Amino acid sequence: MxxxxxxxxxxxxxxxxxxxxxxxxxxxxxxxxxxYQFVVAGKTxxxxxxxxxRLGDNNEETLVLSSLETRARVIIxxxxxxxxxxxKPEVSFEQVNGQHLLSxxxxxxxxxxxxxxxxxxxxxxxxxRSGASASGHSDGNN
Numbered sequence: 001m002x003x004x005x006x007x008x009x010x011x012x013x014x015x016x017x018x019x020x021x022x023x024x025x026x027x028x029x030x031x032x033x034x035x036y037q038f039v040v041a042g043k044t045x046x047x048x049x050x051x052x053x054r055l056g057d058n059n060e061e062t063l064v065l066s067s068l069e070t071r072a073r074v075i076i077x078x079x080x081x082x083x084x085x086x087x088k089p090e091v092s093f094e095q096v097n098g099q100h101l102l103s104x105x106x107x108x109x110x111x112x113x114x115x116x117x118x119x120x121x122x123x124x125x126x127x128x129r130s131g132a133s134a135s136g137h138s139d140g141n142n
Contacts, residue, residue: 028063028107029053030089038093039120040065040102041076052091052105063105063112076102080113099124 033049048069055062055075063076084106092104094116101120105112 027054027057028060028109028112030105030107031068032089032091034091036100038100038102039124040114041074042117042120043074045072045074046070052107060110061112065102076105076112076114078105078112079115080111082111082113084109084111094121096121096124097127099127 029052031049031051034045034047036047038045038047045065045067048067051066051068052063053066054060055064061078061081063078065074065076066072085108089107091102091106093100094103095101101116101124103114103116105114
């Protein structure tokens with residue numbers, strides 16, 4: 001009887017461990033360092049380190065961008081999601097008059113195309129030029 005109870009206990013611990021491992025894997029999550037101020041979803045965010053992940057497991061089109069320094073969060077709806085197997089996750093920007101507009105996020109699994117609205121482009125074009133460079137990189141954490 002004692003052996004059977006021990007086997008059941010070990011089996012329950014194994015099943016619980018598998019459930020925790022499944023929750024621990026976060027799909028489409030990257031961490032990226034953006035060295036300049038940028039615009040996304042109508043909001044201007046400062047340079048810094050950001051974590052990108054999906055809004056939820058059932059919502060593949062919407063991302064959450066969270067600042068690791070300021071704890072600011074922005075919900076980003078994508079207009080297109082394509083499967084990929086990227087070697088190096090990255091973010092891409094459209095540059096208008098020195099302003100950086102987030103336009104694409106590439107994770108190890110998907111490419112998310114971000115809508116850059118006409119009003120964002122017009123606002124960026126109306127702002128004074130800045131001398132910031134146009135490069136961002138991911139540290140590959142996912």
